[in-house]
Amino acid sequence: MNSIKSLKNEISKSKLDAIFISSVPNIIYLTNYSHFSQHEREAYLLITQNKNYILTDGRYSEAVKNKVKDFELIEISSKNPLIKILKNLKTKHNIKKLGIEEDNLTISEHKSLTKHYDNTYHYSGIKLLRDIKNQNEIKQIEKACKLGDKTFKYILNKIKSGVTEKELAYEIEFFVKKQGADISFPPIVAFGRNSAIPHHKPTDEKLKKNSIVLLDFGTKVNNYCSDMTRTVFFGKATNKQKKMYQTVLEAQKRAIELLNTKYLILNTSKKSIKASEIDKVARDYIISKNYKTIPHSLGHGIGLEVHESPRLSPKSKDILKPGMVFTIEPGIYIPDFGGVRIEDVVLLEESHTRLLTISSKDSTIL
Amino acid sequence: MNSIKSLKNEISKSKLDAIFISSVPNIIYLTNYSHFSQHEREAYLLITQNKNYILTDGRYSEAVKNKVKDFELIEISSKNPLIKILKNLKTKHNIKKLGIEEDNLTISEHKSLTKHYDNTYHYSGIKLLRDIKNQNEIKQIEKACKLGDKTFKYILNKIKSGVTEKELAYEIEFFVKKQGADISFPPIVAFGRNSAIPHHKPTDEKLKKNSIVLLDFGTKVNNYCSDMTRTVFFGKATNKQKKMYQTVLEAQKRAIELLNTKYLILNTSKKSIKASEIDKVARDYIISKNYKTIPHSLGHGIGLEVHESPRLSPKSKDILKPGMVFTIEPGIYIPDFGGVRIEDVVLLEESHTRLLTISSKDSTIL
Numbered sequence: 001m002n003s004i005k006s007l008k009n010e011i012s013k014s015k016l017d018a019i020f021i022s023s024v025p026n027i028i029y030l031t032n033y034s035h036f037s038q039h040e041r042e043a044y045l046l047i048t049q050n051k052n053y054i055l056t057d058g059r060y061s062e063a064v065k066n067k068v069k070d071f072e073l074i075e076i077s078s079k080n081p082l083i084k085i086l087k088n089l090k091t092k093h094n095i096k097k098l099g100i101e102e103d104n105l106t107i108s109e110h111k112s113l114t115k116h117y118d119n120t121y122h123y124s125g126i127k128l129l130r131d132i133k134n135q136n137e138i139k140q141i142e143k144a145c146k147l148g149d150k151t152f153k154y155i156l157n158k159i160k161s162g163v164t165e166k167e168l169a170y171e172i173e174f175f176v177k178k179q180g181a182d183i184s185f186p187p188i189v190a191f192g193r194n195s196a197i198p199h200h201k202p203t204d205e206k207l208k209k210n211s212i213v214l215l216d217f218g219t220k221v222n223n224y225c226s227d228m229t230r231t232v233f234f235g236k237a238t239n240k241q242k243k244m245y246q247t248v249l250e251a252q253k254r255a256i257e258l259l260n261t262k263y264l265i266l267n268t269s270k271k272s273i274k275a276s277e278i279d280k281v282a283r284d285y286i287i288s289k290n291y292k293t294i295p296h297s298l299g300h301g302i303g304l305e306v307h308e309s310p311r312l313s314p315k316s317k318d319i320l321k322p323g324m325v326f327t328i329e330p331g332i333y334i335p336d337f338g339g340v341r342i343e344d345v346v347l348l349e350e351s352h353t354r355l356l357t358i359s360s361k362d363s364t365i366l
Numbered sequence: 367m368n369s370i371k372s373l374k375n376e377i378s379k380s381k382l383d384a385i386f387i388s389s390v391p392n393i394i395y396l397t398n399y400s401h402f403s404q405h406e407r408e409a410y411l412l413i414t415q416n417k418n419y420i421l422t423d424g425r426y427s428e429a430v431k432n433k434v435k436d437f438e439l440i441e442i443s444s445k446n447p448l449i450k451i452l453k454n455l456k457t458k459h460n461i462k463k464l465g466i467e468e469d470n471l472t473i474s475e476h477k478s479l480t481k482h483y484d485n486t487y488h489y490s491g492i493k494l495l496r497d498i499k500n501q502n503e504i505k506q507i508e509k510a511c512k513l514g515d516k517t518f519k520y521i522l523n524k525i526k527s528g529v530t531e532k533e534l535a536y537e538i539e540f541f542v543k544k545q546g547a548d549i550s551f552p553p554i555v556a557f558g559r560n561s562a563i564p565h566h567k568p569t570d571e572k573l574k575k576n577s578i579v580l581l582d583f584g585t586k587v588n589n590y591c592s593d594m595t596r597t598v599f600f601g602k603a604t605n606k607q608k609k610m611y612q613t614v615l616e617a618q619k620r621a622i623e624l625l626n627t628k629y630l631i632l633n634t635s636k637k638s639i640k641a642s643e644i645d646k647v648a649r650d651y652i653i654s655k656n657y658k659t660i661p662h663s664l665g666h667g668i669g670l671e672v673h674e675s676p677r678l679s680p681k682s683k684d685i686l687k688p689g690m691v692f693t694i695e696p697g698i699y700i701p702d703f704g705g706v707r708i709e710d711v712v713l714l715e716e717s718h719t720r721l722l723t724i725s726s727k728d729s730t731i732l
Contacts, residue, residue: 035567037551039404040673058661059564062701077661078680102473107466108488110473122474170543177536185403198425201401295424295443307406314444335428 003030003129004070008049010125011099018089019099019123021045022109025304026101026126027054031068034223036060041109044082045071048093055085087116099123131301131309132323137224138347141303141325144181144226145345145356147219151175152230152359159213159234165189165202168215176219184218184225184306195231195339198296198331210235212338218306225306227327228357229343241340244332247289248340249361251282251330255298256346259320259353275310275318282330283314291332299327302345324348325356369396369495370436374415376491377465384455385465385489387411388475391670392467392492393420397434400589402426407475410448411437414459421451453482465489497667497675498689503590504713507669507691510547510592511711511722513585517541518596518725525579525600531555531568534581542585550584550591550672561597561705564662564697576601578704584672591672593693594723595709607706610698613655614706615727617648617696621664622712625686625719641676641684648696649680657698665693668711690714691722 007030011019021027022044028034031054036042043056043064054071056064061075074089076082089095100113102122114120133141151172158171172187190200191207195214207213211234218227231245258281262273279298287293297313302325310318310326320326329343345356373396377385387393388410394400397420402408409422409430420437422430427441440455442448455461466479468488480486499507517538524537538553556566557573561580573579577600584593597611624647628639645664653659663679668691676684676692686692695709711722 035565039671061661062563062699063566081681100473102477103475105473107468107471107473107476109469111468166546173543174540177539180532197428199401200429295427305405315447333428 004047004052006129007047007125010129011047012049014099014121014123014125016097016099016121016123017095018046018048018093019125020086020105020113021047021101021126023101023104025308026104026130028223028304029126029130031071033064033068035063046086046089048095051093053089055082083112083115086113090116097121099125127309130303132321133303133325133347134323137303138323138325140222140224141226141345141347142356144184144219144221144224145228147176147179147181147221148217148226148228148357149359150179151217151219152215152228155215156232159207159232161209162206164204164206165191165194165200166204168213169202169217172215172217176217182220184220184227187217188214188229190214190339193336193338196333196335196337198333198339198341207234210237212237212241212340214339214341216341216343220306223304225302225304226345226357227302227306227343228345228359229329229331229341230359230361231340231342241338243289244291244334244338244340247286247291248330248332248342251285252328252342252344254285255279255282255328255330256353256355259346259348263348263352273320275312275316275320276314278320278328279312279314279316282328286330286332291334294331295333296329296331299329299343299346301326320348322348322350370413370418372495373413373491376495377413378415380465380487380489380491382463382465382487382489383461384412384414384459385491386452386471386479387413387467387492389467389470391674392470392496394589394670395492395496397437399430399434401429412452412455414461417459419455421448449478449481452479456482463487465491493675496669498687499669499691499713500689503669504689504691506588506590507592507711507713508722510550510585510587510590511594513542513545513547513587514583514592514594514723515725516545517583517585518581518594521581522598525573525598527573527575529573530570531557531560531566531573532570534579535568538581538583542583548586550586550593553583554580554595556580556705559702559704562699562701562703564699564705564707573600576603578603578607578706580705580707582707582709589670591668591670592711592723593668593672593709594711594725595695595697595707596725596727597706597708607704609655610657610700610704610706613652613657614696614698614708617651618694618708618710620651621645621648621694621696622719622721625712625714629714629718639686641678641682641686642680644686644694645678645680645682648694652696652698657700660697661699662695662697665695665709665712667692686714688714688716 046053052071057076097119098117100120168189169187189202192211194200195212214231216229299312301308301310325347331341333339347354412419418437423442463485464483466486534555535553555568558577560566561578580597582595665678667674667676691713697707699705713720
């Protein structure tokens with residue numbers, strides 16, 4: 001419940017009377033209860049200086065009563081709809097200024113809310129808290145990354161002539177789930193020219209000798225995600241493929257080296273690095289080798305969500321700070337030929353960077 | 367592409383110059399391309415009277431080029447951000463009135479959009495199209511329901527002393543995925559008193575003799591969902607449990623009977639039934655037997671989304687019409703004792719209703 005305490009400080013600083021939380025990852029962050037649907041609106045939090053409310057319907061109230069301890073449950077129902085509950089809470093707590101998540105709440109929801117709340121303000125304080133992972137969060141991400149590495153080892157043995165992309169994707173998913181964990185997103189498995197599509201959806205295509213195999217997958221342990229990509233050659237790689245691979249590997253290495261160098265030369269008290277600089281060093285290296293620019297960001301934060309702040313991209317304004325966990329994943333994609341991506345999760349510690357995914361990257365010629 | 371044609375008619379009727387689609391199920395409905403994340407914003411459609419655009423980033427552009435035929439792809443990138451693309455399209459097509467999905471677009475996204483588009487209007491026409499399923503959609507839902515029935519048969523054999531809720535949930539998921547399909551939501555498996563929580567999350571609890579086993583799960587075939595619930599007794603049911611079961615079963619039967627009766631007495635030309643009436647007959651029956659009211663809706667539409675329009679609930683304004691597909695799922699839940707829910711998918715045809723899930727409901731005493 002430390003996150004709630006930090007949040008209360010945040011609220012008082014921002015001069016809001018209460019904040020209204022609708023985003024599911026933020027609800028998980030603050031309550032530790034993670035069974036609400038990610039697709040539908042099933043719960044909200046309203047947090048004032050003195051009181052925490054969780055608003056949900058009868059499908060969840062028994063579970064919430066048992067598991068969410070520091071929140072008072074108010075049940076949403078046909079007779080007690082959300083808007084009535086919010087009206088009552090406004091009166092009860094004399095809420096004049098309400099913080100809302102403008103990047104989560106829909107226009108319709110906002111229209112309905114403003115029937116009673118005239119003054120709403122964008123509140124993004126939880127994002128700031130979530131950006132810097134605490135020791136427990138890091139422990140969970142480490143577990144998820146370790147399971148990712150274990151899964152990669154397992155799946156390497158399943159790469160055989162005739163296996164399909166879908167079958168390998170299932171194998172990844174089943175393996176992760178048999179360990180009592182979850183996947184953090186549907187695994188990407190791409191053979192040959194399909195690997196030129198960064199977010200390829202696995203097909204029934206069968207693996208042939210001398211093909212690229214791109215595997216991008218993640219696990220979720222106690223709500224925290226991992227994410228990793230390895231590209232391996234099944235059979236022999238051509239020189240063109242080898243050059244692509246070495247270029248991507250070197251681009252990743254340069255990004256990580258720059259992170260470490262910046263750390264060494266920066267004074268401890270003001271350790272911060274522009275995310276866009278790290279993106280640039282990898283991106284520029286790839287372009288310098290006569291490839292097209294990476295058609296996605298170099299990396300993204302990871303935690304309760306598989307993609308979260310910070311963003312490592314050319315236009316990112318994010319600053320990298322100790323306690324942040326993010327991916328570094330350069331890639332080269334040549335349409336109708338194939339692609340290579342290598343992705344690891346990096347933790348910025350106080351004195352250095354640490355890779356949380358440690359699977360081999362020697363392009364494993366099988 | 368019939369859906370696009372209907373949409374064009376809709377746009378012209380609504381006097382909008384274009385509509386901007388952001389919801390993933392609506393994007394799937396109009397493009398048939400289903401690999402965008404459900405959690406993150408990765409694509410948009412902009413549809414004018416003469417032209418269809420799909421806006422997405424480099425991770426998807428190769429796949430979209432190959433698979434989405436009636437749309438022109440515009441790639442979102444750091445150099446060509448969404449807002450710039452929209453500005454250009456506004457000028458090119460002289461778009462003055464833009465339809466947007468106010469129940470999907472966030473406040474932040476809307477603020478950004480209104481930098482260039484002063485006149486935005488809520489557009490919900492696609493919902494109206496999606497409410498009435500066409501023959502192909504019905505075929506896919508039928509397949510998903512059939513696979514649900516097959517899965518239920520399979521899982522009945524796995525219900526044994528000592529098995530855990532999580533294990534059964536995995537078995538359901540693995541079985542569905544081995545058939546090349548997907549699950550439409552994480553299966554709910556609840557033993558004994560856990561069945562009193564309508565949306566229980568499976569635990570490591572082991573099954574003991576003489577327990578309720580509640581199974582609520584769905585499959586997804588070619589993007590279309592099924593959803594079903596069965597409650598079975600593992601061992602002997604007590605009289606209290608039997609009474610609960612019979613009450614729920616009878617409530618469901620009465621709801622379906624009312625649907626059929628209404629159909630018979632209504633003139634073919636104006637076949638329509640209030641969703642709230644169907645909810646009421648089941649709900650009132652349960653209350654008349656001295657149970658608490660159902661703590662959720664009696665049912666929900668199903669299609670590309672597992673929960674969609676229409677809603678069968680006390681306050682619903684929805685009208686049930688031929689071509690609609692929805693669930694009927696009354697339930698009784700007694701905290702610390704247990705619960706019973708029975709759920710089937712119903713299709714409203716021209717002359718009668720048809721159950722698409724047909725698994726046995728004889729409370730299968732094992």
